[in-house]
Amino acid sequence: MDTIGVHISRKEAWNKVTGAAKYNGDTPVAGILYAKVLTSPYAHALIKKIHIAPAMKAAGVKAVITGDYMPTLSGPILKDRPPIARNRVRYWGEPVALVVASSEAEAMSALQLIKIDYEPLPIVRTIKDAVQPDAVLLHENLGSYSCAVQDVYPIPGTNISTHEKIRKGNMNLGWQQSDVIVASSFSMPSSDHIALETRNAQAQILPNGNVIIDTSSQMPFTIKEDLSQLFSIPEGNIIVRVPLVGGAFGGKSSLNLEILAYLASLAVGGKLVRIANTREEDIGTSPAKISVEAQIKIGATKEGYIQALECTYYVDCGAYTDSGPRMAKAISADCSGPYRIENLWCDAFSVYTNKTYVTAYRGFGHCASTFCMERILDQLSARLKMDPMELRMKNLIQPGDLSPTQTTMTLSNMGNLSQCLEKLKLTMDWKKGSRIVKKNGMVISKGISCFWKTSSSPTNAISGVVLSLHSDGTVQLNFGAVEIGPGMKTTIAQIVAHKLRMNINKVYVTMEVNTQFSPKHWKTVASMTTFMAGNAALKAAEDLKKKLCTIGAAILQCAPEDLDIGNEQVYVTSNPSISIEFKDLAQGYQYANGNAIGGQIIAYGSYTMKHLTPLHQETGEGRSGLSWTVGAQAVELEYDPKNYTYRILRAATVIDAGTVINPKAAKGVLMGGMSMGLGLGTREEFIYDLHNVLENTSLRTYKLIRLGEQPEYSVDFVETPQQDAPLGAKGLGEHGILGIPSAFANALSLAAEADFNKIPISPEDIWKIKTGGHYDTL
Secondary structure, three states, X not given: OOOOOOOOOOOOHHHHHOOOOOEOOOOOOOOOEEEEEEEOOOOOEEEEXXXXXXXXXXXXXEXXXXXXXXXXXXXXXXXXXXXXXXXXXXXXXXXXXXEEEOOHHHHHHHHOOOEEEEXXXXXXXXXXXXXXXXXXXXOOOHHHOOEXXXXXXXXXXXXXXXXXXXXXXXXXXXXXXXXXXXXXXEEEOOOOOOOOOOOEEEEEEOOOOOEEEEEOOOOHHHHHHHHHHHHOOOHHHEEEEEXXXXXXXXXXOOOOHHHHHHHHXXXXXXXXXXXXXXXXXXXXXXXXXXXXXXXXXXXXXXXXXXXXXXXXXXXXXXXXXXXXXHHHHHHHHOOOOOEOOOOEEEEEEEEEOXXXXXXXXXXXXXXXXXXXXXXXXXXXXXXXXXXXXXXXXXXXXXXXXXXXXXXXXXXHHHOOHHXXXXXXXXXXXXXXXXXXXXXXXXXXXXXXXXXXXXXXXXXXXEEEEEEEEOOOOOXXXXXXXXXXXXXXXXXXXXXXXXXXXXXXXXXXXXXXXXXXXXXXXXXXXXXXXXXXXXXXXXXXXXXXXXXXXXXXXXXXXXXXXXXXXXXXXXXXXXEEEEEXXXXXXXXXXXXXXXXXXXXXXXXXXXXXXXXXXXXXXXXXXXXXXXXXXXXXXXEEEEEEOOOOEEEEEEEEEEEEOXXXXXHHHHHHHXXXXXXXXXXXXXXXXXXXXXXXXXXXXXXXXXXXXXXXXXXXXXXXXXXXXXXXXXXXXXXXXXXXXXXXXXXXXXXXXXHHOOOOOEOOOOHHHHHHHHHOOXXXXX
C-alpha cells in the first residue's frame, strides 16, 4: 500500500494518548538543583544596587547570580539582550537575578530576600511613543550592537531596530489610474503562544567540559551554536537534547531559558540545574507575539482592478529585537497578499517599546499583514459596491506576475488560488448571500479572506537525514527536526516508506533530537520541515537504494542498474523472482563458506535551500522563499444587533498545499490554526496598565477560546504539486491561522454595518462603535 495521500497514525500517537510519552523534565533525577528568576517590577528603570547577601544565606541556596555574572548580549538578529538585566531593565518581568537552590520552594523563598534599588525611567508605552522625534531611547548603543546577520538595518539614535522597504512600479501612475482610493489604519495587539508545555530547560557541565542541555525547544542546533559563540565553548563540547515538545507555535524558536540554565550550572560547579516557567512566567517573562500597527492605502479602477498599494507597518518588538526585524522583513516581502499589484510601496519598521520582547509566532507576521490587507479589500469592495469574492478573483496574482520582491510567479511555486476560492464558494453557500437578516432580527453574515505565505529562512538553511538498516531489514530514520505536535516525524517516515516501497510500520523513527548524533536541521519553524527534511529524506532513501543494489549485484551476479527494490527485497527488474531480502544485506552478506562482504548499511541525505538571496535594502528586490502556500478562508457568524453579541457558526479553509501527504493529520493541523485565529480575533491580547505592567499573566485573566465555543470546522484541499518539493508537498503548518482573524472581522463588520479595524473584537467593542459609548436608556 502506498503511504502518500492516505491517513497514517502518528508514530508517537499511542505513547501520547496513554501518557507514556516523555517530555523534558518528566524523568526525576536525584540531586538535581532548581533555579528560579526574580523579575523586574518596573517596565523601565536603572538598577542602582542589588542586595543578595540575605538570599545567599537562605536554606538550600547554592548560588545567586545577577547580570554582572558572565555578562554578554544575545539575539538572533541584533545582539541587544542580556540574559539577566544589567544596570537597566527594559520591560516588566525582565529577569534581574537568579537563585539556584536544592528545591523550587527554597529558591522561591530566597527570591523574596533579594532587594533591589531601582531608579524609574520614562516609559515608551506604545509604538506611537517610540517613533516620536524626541522619544526616550531604549538602546542608546543601538549603532554599536553586533549584528548576527548582514541584512538588518537599525537606525542609531532612534527606537527603530530595522527598516524594510519594498519599491515596485510607479506609484504616481498607479494613483492616477485609480478611480477609487481607500485608506485605513489597523491594529493587532501582542499576545501569547500559550503552548501546553511551558518553556523549561536543564543544564549540566561534566568534568570533561561537555555541556549537556536538555530543553523544550524548536532549535537544538542553534542553541548549540549560540552557546558556543557566546561563551567560547567548542561546539563539540555542547550536547543539546530535545524529546517530544508540548507545543511551541514559534515561542520556543529562540535562545531563552537554556542560557539561564547554563549560567546556573556554571555557578554551582557544573551540577545539574533545572529551570521551568510557571504559566505566569511563561506569559510575562519569556517572549511573546508581536503587536502591529499599520496604515494602508489602496487604489483601484471603477471595475475593481487594483492599481496601487501603499502600506506602512510598525512591528512592536518590545524591549529587545529577537526575531522582530525578521518579521518586519517577512511582512514587507509578502505585503501585497496574493494579488497582482504592479505599483507597490511598503515600509516595515521594527521598533522598541517597554513591553515584553517578542519572538516568532505561528504565521511569522503574516497573520497581522493578512488582517490589514483583507480588511482594506472588503472596504474597497464596499466602496465599489462589488462582491468581496469577485474583487479578489479579479485581482489574483497569476503565473508570470512578479511578487513584491520581484520574484516571477509560476503555477508550481504559488499554486491555484482561484480554485481554492471556487471551492470555498461552494462550501460556504456563497450564492445564498453574505448577509441575511432573520425574522427574529438576528443577522447571519459571512466573511472571507485569502492568504499566502513564503518562508524567511537563511539563504543557506540545511537539513540532513540518516537511514540505517536493522538486522531484520527494517529501517531506522533519524533527523534533526523536533516533533512539536504537527506530526512531521510521521510525515518524513511516509516519504521514506514511499521511496523505498516498503510498509511504513517497518520504518522506525528516532523521536528525540540529540545534536551529538542527529543530523543537523536548521530549525523546526517556518512550515519548512516537510520541504527541507523531506528532500533530504528522498536523497537518503536513494542513497540507501544505491547501496543495497550495489551489494545485491555482487550476490545476484548482475549489474546494480539491473536491480530495483520493494517489499524489503532487492530484485532483478526483469525477473523479480530472483531476489534477496533486506535483512540478508543489512549488516553485510555471509556466503555459505562463512566469508562475508559489505557491512552495516547506513545512508544519508542532505538538503540546502537553493537560489535564495537577501532583499535589496532600498527596493526589497530579491528572493526570501522558494514558494508560497496559498488558500482562502471564511467565517460565518450570527450577530445579535440588540445586545451587540455574536456567535461563530462555522469556519472554513481551502488550501493549495501541493501533494497532501497525510490528509487527516493535515486537517488537524489546519483546524488547530483556525482555532488559534478565532482566539486572536475574538479575545486574545495582552493588557498593559499605564506603567506598562502586564496585567493578564494567568489563564484566569488571559482569555482563550475554550471547549464548547468552537464552531464547525471545514478543511478542503487543492493539490498543485510544487516541482522542487518532496513529492510535490508544500508547507501548511502555519497557514490555518492566517486569514481567520480577517475573515471574522469582515463577517462581523458586514453584520454590524461598522468597520472593525482592530482585533480582538468583543461585544463591548461593538457597543462602543455602534453607540459611541453612550448607553441608550430607552
